[in-house]
Amino acid sequence: MTRCPGALDPLAGPGIPGENAAGRPALRRVVSRPGIRAVLVITLLVLTGHQLTYTLTVTALVVAAACRHRFPVTHRLP
Numbered sequence: 304m305t306r307c308p309g310a311l312d313p314l315a316g317p318g319i320p321g322e323n324a325a326g327r328p329a330l331r332r333v334v335s336r337p338g339i340r341a342v343l344v345i346t347l348l349v350l351t352g353h354q355l356t357y358t359l360t361v362t363a364l365v366v367a368a369a370c371r372h373r374f375p376v377t378h379r380l381p
């Protein structure tokens with residue numbers, strides 16, 4: 304596989320050295336910081352609500368299309 308000169312390689316890491324594991328704070332310490340837990344909980348609720356809404360909307364549209372076109376709901380749509 305030939306690569307274009309100057310193209311980014313998605314599997315290559317950054318060209319700078321990373322942080323030493325001993326210098327990073329533990330995950331428990333990061334989560335225990337004020338506000339982080341609230342942001343994570345709200346993000347989880349928003350994503351779950353979005354997934355639920357999308358799933359219910361698509362299901363309702365498929366059922367409505369099935370009733371309108373008189374084909375079984377188990378019919379696979381393209």
